[in-house]
Amino acid sequence: MNTTIKRLHSIANKKERVIIGLMSGTSMDGLDIALCRCKNSGSKTEVKLLNFITMPYQDDFRADVKSIFSRRDADLEKVCLLNELIGLKHAELILNALKKWNINPSEIDIIASHGQTIFHAPKSLHGKSNYPNATLQIGDGDHIAVATGIITIADFRQKHLAAGGEGAPLAVYGDYLVFSKKDEDRIMLNIGGIANFTFLPGDKDAAKVFSTDVGPGNTLMDQFVQFHYPGNYYDKNGERASTGKLNSSLLKELLNNKFFETSFPKTTGPELFNLDYLQKAQEISETTTISNEDVLATLCHFSANAIVDAIQRTIDSTSLPKIFMSGGGMHNPLLVKLLKNALPKVIFNTTDELEINPDAKEAVLFALLANETLAGNPINFGEREGVPSICMGKICLPE
Numbered sequence: 001m002n003t004t005i006k007r008l009h010s011i012a013n014k015k016e017r018v019i020i021g022l023m024s025g026t027s028m029d030g031l032d033i034a035l036c037r038c039k040n041s042g043s044k045t046e047v048k049l050l051n052f053i054t055m056p057y058q059d060d061f062r063a064d065v066k067s068i069f070s071r072r073d074a075d076l077e078k079v080c081l082l083n084e085l086i087g088l089k090h091a092e093l094i095l096n097a098l099k100k101w102n103i104n105p106s107e108i109d110i111i112a113s114h115g116q117t118i119f120h121a122p123k124s125l126h127g128k129s130n131y132p133n134a135t136l137q138i139g140d141g142d143h144i145a146v147a148t149g150i151i152t153i154a155d156f157r158q159k160h161l162a163a164g165g166e167g168a169p170l171a172v173y174g175d176y177l178v179f180s181k182k183d184e185d186r187i188m189l190n191i192g193g194i195a196n197f198t199f200l201p202g203d204k205d206a207a208k209v210f211s212t213d214v215g216p217g218n219t220l221m222d223q224f225v226q227f228h229y230p231g232n233y234y235d236k237n238g239e240r241a242s243t244g245k246l247n248s249s250l251l252k253e254l255l256n257n258k259f260f261e262t263s264f265p266k267t268t269g270p271e272l273f274n275l276d277y278l279q280k281a282q283e284i285s286e287t288t289t290i291s292n293e294d295v296l297a298t299l300c301h302f303s304a305n306a307i308v309d310a311i312q313r314t315i316d317s318t319s320l321p322k323i324f325m326s327g328g329g330m331h332n333p334l335l336v337k338l339l340k341n342a343l344p345k346v347i348f349n350t351t352d353e354l355e356i357n358p359d360a361k362e363a364v365l366f367a368l369l370a371n372e373t374l375a376g377n378p379i380n381f382g383e384r385e386g387v388p389s390i391c392m393g394k395i396c397l398p399e
Contacts (some may be wrong), residue, residue, distance in 0.1 A: 002397075003399070004151065004397045004398065004399050005397075007151070008151055008374075008395065008397075011109045011110065011151070011374060012374040012375050013375075014109070014375075015039060015040065016037055016038065016039045017037070017038050017039075017109045017110060017371060017374065017375070018035070018036070018037055018038075018050075018107060018108055018109045018110075019035075019036050019037075019038055019108075019109060019110045019111070019112055019367040019370055019371060020033060020034065020035055020036070020094060020108055020110070020111045020112065020150075020367065021033075021034040021036055021112045021363040021364050021365065021366040021367030021368075021370070022034075022090060022094070022111065022112065022113045022114055022363055022366060023114050023362040023363040023365075023366060024086075024090070024114065024115070024116045024139070025117075025192050025193055025328075025362070026069075026117065026192070026193030026194070026219055026222075026269070026270055027192070027193055027218065027219075027222055027233065027234065027328060028057060028062050028065055028066065028069075028116075029054070029056065029057065029062075029233060029234075030054045030055050030056040030057050031054065031055045031057070031089075031090055031093045032052070032053075032054050032359070032360060032362065032363040033052070033053050033054070033055060033093065033094060033097045033363065034049060034051075034052050034360045034363035034364045034367060035049070035050045035051040035052070035097075035101070035103070035108075036048065036049055036050060036364055036367040036368075037050055038367060038368065038371040040375075041371060041372055041374075041375040041376035041377075042177070042372070042376050042377065042379065043177070045177040045178055045368065045371065045372075045376075046178075047178050047356075047364060047367070047368060047371075048355075049355075049356055049357060049360055049364060051097075051101050051103075052357050052359070052360040052363070053097050053100065054359070055093040055096060055097060057089075061089060064078075064082060064085075065082060065086070065116060065118075068082060068118055069118050069119075069270075070118065070119060070120075070269065070270045070271050070274065071119075074118070074119075079118065079138065082138055083138040083139065083140050084140055084143055086115070086116050086138055086139035086140075087139045087140035087141065087142070087143030087144050087147075088143050088147060089139075090113065090139055090144055091143060091144045091147030091148050092147070094111065094144070094148055094150075095147075095148060105148055105149055105150055106149075108148075108150050109150075109151070110150065110151055110152070110153060110370050110371075110374065111144055111145070111148065111150050111151070111152040111153070111370075112152075112153050112154075112156075112366040112367050112369060112370035112393070113139065113141055113144055113152055113153070113154040113366070114137065114154075114156065114362075114363075114366050115137030115138055115139040115141075115154060115155065116137060116138055116139050117135065117136070117137050117269070118136055118137070118138055119134075119135070119136045119271065120134075120135045120136075120167065120168065120267065120268075120269035120271055121133070121134040121135065121271065122134070122135075122166040122167070122168075122266075122267050122268075123166075124166075124259070124262060124266060124267075124268075125268065125269075125271055125272055132161065133161050133165070133166045133167060134161065134167070135157050135158075135161065135166075135167035135168065137155065137157060139154075140154075141153070141154025141155060141394060141396035142396045144396065145396040145397060145398040146398050148398070149398045150398060151395065151396070151397060151398060152395075152396040152398075153369075153370040153373055153374075153393035153394065153395055153396070154393060154394055154396055155393065155394045156170060156366065156369055156392040156393045157170065157392070158392075158394070159390055159391070159392040159393070160388060160390065160392060163388030163390045164385065164386070164388050165386050165387065165388050166265075166266070166267040166386060167267065168196075168213065168267040168269075169190075169196040169198075169211045169212065169213055169265075169267065170211070170365065170369065170392070171188065171190060171196060171197075171198045171211045171362075171365055172198045172209055172210060172211030172381070172387060173365075173368070173369055173372070173379070173392075174364070174365040174368035174369060175188045175198040175200060175209075175211065175365075176198070176200060176206060176209050176379065177368060177372075177379075178356075178368065179198075179200060179324070179351075179354060180200045180204050180209075181200075181202065182202065182203075182204055183202045183203075184202045184321075184322060185199075185200065185201055185202045185315070185320075185321035185322070186199075186200040186202075186321050186322050186323075186324060187199055187200070187311060187314070187315070187321050187322070187323045187324070188200065188324050188326070188351070189307070189311075189323050189324065189325050189326070189327075190217075190325075190326045190327040190361065190362065191217040191218065191303070191307070191325065191326075191327040191328065191329025191330055191332075191335070192217050192218065192327040192328060192329070192362065193216075193217055193218055193219035193222070193269075193270065194213050194215070194216060194217050194219060194268060194269055194270075194273075195213070195214050195215055195216065195217035195303060195306065195307050195327075195329065196211060196212060196213045196214060196217075197211065197212065197214065197307075197310070197311070197314075198210070198211040199211075199314050199321075200321075206379055206380055206381050206382065207380075207381060207382030207384070209381060209387075210264055210265050210384070210386075210387060211265060211387075212264040212265035212266055212267075212310070213265075213266055213267045213268050214306050214307055214309075214310035214311075215259070215260065215268065215273070215302075215303065215306030215307070215310070216273040216299075216302065216303050216306065217303055217307075217327065217328075217329045218234065218303070218327075218328050218329050218332070219269075219270050219273055219274075220273050220274070220275075220277070220278060220299050220302070220303070221234065221235055221241070221296060221299045221300060221303070222234045222235075223270070223274060223275050224275065224278065224292075224295060224296060224299060225240070225296070227275060228292050234328070235296055235332070237331070237332065237333055238300060238332040238333055238334035238335060240292070240293050240296050241293065241296035241297045241299070241300045241332075241334050242297070242333075242334050243293045243297075244291060244292075244293030244294040244295070244296055244297030244298070245293075245294050245297055246294075246297055246298055246301050247285075247287050247290055247294055247295075247297075247298045249285040249286070249287055250281060250282060250285045250287040250290070250295070250298045251298050251301055251302055251305065252285070253281040253282075253284050253285040254277075254278070254281045254298070254299075254302045255302065255305060255306070256281075257272075259272065260306065260309065264310075264313075264314070265386040265387060266386075278295075278299070282295075297334075300332070300334050300335050300338065301338060303329070303335060304335055304338035304339055304342065305342075307339060308338075308339060308342040308343060311323070311343065311346075312343075320345055320346050320347075321346070322346075322347045322349060323343075323346055323347065323348050323349070324349050324350060324351050324353065324354060325348060325349070325350045325351070325358060326350065326351045326356075326358035326359070326361035326362070327358070327359075327361070327362070328359075330350055330358060336348070369391075369392055369393060370393055372391050372392075373391045373392060373393045373395075376391060377391070378390050378391055
């Protein structure tokens with residue numbers, strides 16, 4: 001038997017595994033690195049976050065990735081080169097993080113790498129009947145494995161596509177394993193570039209669980225800030241948006257898209273919600289001359305409105321769930337205020353209440369997915385479109 005396969009077999013048979021989960025989102029502010037201890041698998045899974053850090057990207061690296069992100073006319077050579085470069089960069093950042101934590105790479109069982117999404121194309125977006133759902137994450141797992149010497153599981157979303165899903169969102173798989181609670185309905189709300197949530201019923205019936213994108217989280221606000229305020233990557237603490245005023249005409253046009261009428265689960269991305277989308281909405285609503293602050297305020301209301309509408313379509317008003325927030329949007333006071341005002345009877349918390357750093361949650365998710373690939377079995381989520389009962393990820397060996 002190949003010695004690395006033998007080691008992989010040994011890791012799969014452990015009661016506990018030390019797994020590094022990686023996440024690099026659409027904001028591209030850096031690489032989230034979550035060092036986790038995963039015990040058991042399936043419904044018996046226990047996870048403990050041992051260390052977490054976001055290793056920031058340098059401006060030139062970020063600009064390189066943004067040059068091909070969500071672009072139909074992306075330079076194919078640049079895509080090819082960055083697939084390798086991102087893998088090497090992520091390996092470098094992992095090794096730097098381990099050095100900060102005074103941990104030897106040999107102490108790590110597995111790396112779980114999400115990669116960097118550069119294009120997301122479900123049928124609902126591309127509209128080409130002869131083509132399947134598609135998504136592309138780059139940052140080659142073999143480069144990470146070889147550079148770190150650690151077995152790496154990567155490219156998780158392709159199995160989801162192959163089994164009939166849209167490649168996103170994947171949160172349902174990890175959320176169900178570790179955040180479900182008997183007799184308490186929960187919504188795990190992640191406000192990243194795109195806002196999504198997982199609904200976890202209190203009866204813990206996997207067939208009722210679902211995860212869905214609901215619309216833009218931070219992506220439109222971030223894109224607008226980056227375009228109009230060079231050197232800034234987001235509206236820190238919603239400061240600019242808080243000085244602006246909601247423009248109802250623009251908000252109405254922003255919400256005028258068939259995506260918001262589509263049933264759950266569904267996915268989307270910056271391929272739809274981008275500055276062109278905003279520009280068209282401004283032209284139709286005749287709001288091209290309003291101030292930047294008013295645009296940002298309206299974009300914040302847009303994100304909040306989409307989230308609230310999706311939650312209201314999900315919950316039974318007689319048994320309101322608890323909402324646990326994660327993602328960068330939870331740090332935007334204006335956005336959180338709008339959510340709480342719209343849902344005054346709902347209890348809002350962050351995943352800190354569940355002993356998971358909310359900024360680390362998505363990286364922890366991929367550690368959980370890798371743990372299931374190694375030691376678990378597919379969870380039966382019922383015969384529902386978009387939620388295939390599968391384990392995900394490709395195994396990359398360092399030798």
